[in-house]
Amino acid sequence: MSGKEFKSHEELISLLISRGVDISTPEHKSFAKKALQHEGYYNLINGYNKLFIASTAPAERYKPGTTVEEIFYLYDFDRKLRNIFFKYILPVETNIKSIIAYVFSQQYGHDNYMLYNNFNTTRKGAEANITSVIADFQRQLASRASDPSIAHYLKTYGYVPLWVLNNILTLGQISKFYSIMKQQDRQNVSRVFHIQDNQLENILFYLSSVRNFCAHGNRLYCFRTKRPLADMPVHKSLNIPCGDGKEHDYGKRDLYAAMLALYYVLPAATYKKLVKEIYRLFSTLMPKLSVLHEDDILKEMGFPCDWRNQLLSLK
Template sequence: MKKFLTHNQQLKNLRHKNLVIKNSSKTKRILESENYYTIINGYRSIFQDPSSHRPFRFRNGTTFEEIHSLYELDAELRNIYMKYILKIEKSFQSLVAYFFAKDNKNNNRAYLDFRNFRKPVLKKGFPRANAIHKTIAMFSNKMANEHDFAIQHHITVHQEVPIWVLINSLTLGEIAYVYYYLKDHLRLEIAKYYKNHRNKEYSTHVYSIRPDDIDNFLFSAKHFRNACAHNERFFCKSTGRIQNIGILKNQMKLYLPKKDFQTFERQINRTIVDYTNKFVSIPINQIKRQAGI
């Protein structure tokens, strides 16, 4: 069982593991406000002495300030990515609602009928074909949310909630399921929309976006979104389909307007430059390699 350590004992433990602590008072204040486990256990691995395994030892010269700088860099990267993931989330909300409503223009409750969705071929790593019932149940649960003013207003005044109203309450992960179960022609319409807009913006015809590509992106991107939302370690985040945040960034290019993507990329690069001189025991390039950026 892990023993409780006071903040002073934590500092002693870190020094015992070869970590340089330049300012005990400042380090203690940081640990008091930001949690030992989150900072040290979350970000220490890249600073490990490669010749040590058990017990853990830091590389010679590693300072607490370096670990805390990586912690802060990670927070900035999360904030940048979250901003643009949410833009993509909003874009998919809008397109899914538009094309589904257009295809079911005489029925504002069409999303509650499983016959208006497809039964996809079973693929490893994707939802089962009959899990559409869970997605429809999710729609019903959203309608029952008494704290969502827009939804409750439409129920009270119109006795129904159009999908373009309901869709705003869905997260990227929920949108991934809805898109996955859309009928094939609607999935293709949305894929064509992104493909045509990106090719037009970049004056090229090299971008090919298929519905399966969107499935792969959405079901992976939701994990990165959740990591951002819950302040999890982000710079070395990986999923089965997207191995690092650099690959995620490159895939986000397909779903962001060109101007937004260019700003997104500049913000990442500027943030990396701002932190370059804060690392001594390891080069910034080692962090960039793990992140894929």
């Protein structure tokens, strides 16, 4: 099987020029070469050229005026966007871990989070899901047995309290733990956020996907998922339309849905800071663009044109 041939930076620049990218000055060429050296062709060009492509047949052609600089500006915008979302999801992760550990330990003791009967055994697929979570927790403990805090509790008490185990669990793992808890216990957690337990479960899984995109450096501005955010009261209060009569046009499988999810699990003042921080990021990007328009990027993000006013109007 033959793969793609290696191309030097000079050859890659020539390829971009042949496809309509403006690298007509020494300054453009110098920037392009440094960008390819630092970021890589695949990450930068293949990752962020979609909005700049005018035609794909018979070969990719870029929109007139496209420069490597502008592609880089979008790339850098997305990198900063990941940093913002990651920064605001981490406190949510810490908070939900703390609440779950408190509620569960209060009900069953701090060393009984691996007992099968302490979970909802009546739910569909319960046996497989419960045993999977317990096995995962056991693997986490085994793999981190040399961690000072883990080793201390194992040596001194023979077990590790859930609130200590939290330190080595991911948001995805604690989300799965929450999903197998008994309904009353789940409700005791979700009540803190003034939502139903099934809504909180869905929010945690959604934010876990976004967190993973941020942590692994995946493209975030065009985030899409097959598992949608549940219908929430905020969809109705924002009058988000349903074009097909079944699912809302946006705020379900996109990055805007993450904003709606965060609305329920962040303090109001913190949420407003998040909205304003993203708005400032947009404000620094827009003056740098000539080929792309703000609407192009907002559409990829699933954000409506008046997204800032909509989100700041939420109470």
